[in-house]
Amino acid sequence: MKHKNIAAIFVFVLASSITFFFSCKKINEATTIGGDLIPVVDNVNTFDTTLDVLAYNDVFTNINDSSTSSYTDVQYLGQITNDPLFGKTDARMFLQLKPVAYKHAFLNRPDSLELDSIVLVLSYVNTYGDTVQPQNVRVYEIAQNSSFKKSAIDSVFVNGVWEKYSYDTAYKYRQNSITYQNPGMPLGQTSFIPYRLNDSVKVFKDTTAKQLRIKLDNAFGRRLLDYDSSTVNGRINAYSSDSAFNSNFKGFALEATGGNSVVGFSLTGANTKLAIYYKDKGNNRPQADWDTTVTYFTFSTALSASANYIQRDYNSTPWYATAGDNVPDNDIFIQNTPGTFAKVSVPGLAGLNNRVVHLAQLIVEQNYGGITDSLFYAPPSMMLDAWDPSISKFRTIPYALLAGSTGAFDYTTFGSFPGNSLNDAGQNIKTWKFNLTRYVQHVVTGRLPVYDFRLYSPTFVRLQYGIPSVQSDVTANIQTISPVISTIGRVKVYGGGNGALPNANPRRMRLRIVYSKI
Incomplete structure (x- = not known):
């Protein structure tokens, strides 16, 4: 010194x-x-x-430093483990993806639905650092007792005019007070090499490029299917309003290990969504006649909260x-x-x-x-x-x-x-x-x-x-x-x-x- x-x-x-x-x-x-x-x-x-x-x-x-993240910013996820000048970076993402509208229902036939899979999709923007070292990503559910919600309104200068936008004043880049529902039990995980995110994918009704896809546990998908906007058959009334949905599912927490880069994603990009793939069995139709469909939950600029936690280690x-x-x-x-x-x-x-x-x-x-x-x-x-x-x-x-x-x-x-x-x-x-x-x-x-x-x-x-x-x-x-x-x-x-x-x-x-x- x-x-x-x-x-x-x-x-x-x-x-x-x-x-x-x-x-x-x-x-x-x-x-x-x-x-x-x-x-x-x-x-x-x-x-x-x-x-x-x-x-x-x-x-x-x-x-x-009271800097806070906004959903309008590129959100970064990943770890920089070896920058000889600036040490290490740990970037984590927190976000809510929600039904397009309330009341929401899956084809209005919850008893006839069979889950295929559920995938968290993120709209890729860029990579800062080494694009060839693989990153490992885990997805967790945010704990119900976390006060994770949209919290404030401010103005931003866009294209020559001042516009109002919501942002999350409670969530500073440097602070992380958000807890996990089951810390040892991720909803899903995957490994990827950043430069390959530029490649196109070929899945049901989606062939676009620039997306990270993380398959989640089927039990979580079944849970979302079983939520219903009615109280028929004792189902949870989770889709009747935004507050009802929040009280049943708080959102996603993503963290990464390995690699030597942080990867940027857009919350409002077309590829950011929760894709729930399922089949409609109808009135006891033969399995060969079941219809396959997909429902997307997306990031709502009016209702969805987000936070981007960035930890630096200069030691x-x-x-x-x-x-x-x-x-x-x-x-x-x-x-x-x-x-x-x-x-x-x-x-x-x-x-x-x-x-x-x-x-x-x-x-x-x-x-x-x-x-x-x-x-x-x-x-x-x-x-x-x-x-x-x-x-x-x-x-x-x-x-x-x-x-x-x-x-x-x-x-x-x-x-x-x-x-x-x-x-x-x-x-x-x-x-x-x-x-x-x-x-x-x-x-x-x-x-x-x-x-x-x-x-x-x-x-x-x-x-x-x-x-x-x-x-x-x-x-x-x-x-x-x-x-x-x-x-x-x-x-x-x-x-x-x-x-x-x-x-x-x-x-x-x-x-x-x-x-x-x-």
Whole structure:
């Protein structure tokens, strides 16, 4: 564990300031933000300099991360057992599949039905990790005493409008309070190789691809057939209403062992369903004349609850012992929700006098880690926000990340999405360039304080949004950063290190500023 070194940090800050005042030379770093508006750096009228940063690894916990899963997200199931940078991941799914409508009945002839089989089907989306190592999946029934239900309403910005949707506030990615009805007795289990989920299947009335099929115990299927929407012959009145169904069957819990990947499924995809195959015997007809049919229970966006539990284990990783201390880190490790973050500060900002700021970019470059970076690739987006000590909350960076007329944040202009570039070894790496131009301009004119930043890769953001002394703060509604969200994506990037000292890494995290003197 690293310890505080106040003297070393003081020397670093002093060196950073010296570097700023004596390094006003042209730095040949391309930019794609307003390139036609930025004047040529000639070191006479326009200057180009770099401020060094301090970056510190840290980890989200149950205390500082309240992220919850939504049925609109891709749900992940599986185990990552060998990621040399980020350790292990255990992803579990919980969901309810229900009759299409109530009252429900199987052909209105419960006494004449013969069960063939019952299969849980999941709509496959993608695999993150090793697609050739087999995963073993077990399905359990959720215990009746678990409070597993749809629990809240919120808004999400979709296709230009705010839409209401239900989600499950009680079910955080990092917490699992859902218990099993019979922990030692799964309803069914199967083994599969992820890449084969792209293949088509050929079963009764279903020949589509991209589905995981798990055959369940016939006794469970018979139990569902015996439920009936009437009370004739003493049958349980389980299909008369949604609450009646919930009181008889709470839902499914899925967990996996083995493998080295997490596999994504869509709850609202066409292939997600509970398929109950059965025959109608009719009025004592010969078996050869029995009609085969299938009834599907599906995920109801209005009534079905869901949860995606993601457990991370960083104990064996080389960086975890450095997290949470006060010593700057040369390498920073960012993992998607529920994951990790970095604290970032730019001491040199406090020493800037007034000037015209044409461009200010916080540049973050990937530190390529070899073949495992192909299996466990970088997140599709990252977020940078600011810690405001006056309200003891994180906020969007004033003037940098703006909400448009529709209410959505402009993540593209802000720099949340990476570009591709080549490192010194010719490898394709990700580079993020966060546009802080307007924020830095207001800092040098004394209208905004110097904030410390947080770099992370969230599923959603919900932050204080406003401009101190100009626009009152409001809490922004849930904002989606990327269409590929939750759980997947991790990256090692260069930290700030001791950038102001000789032989500094040119790819270190840094703040580049193009400016003119006043």
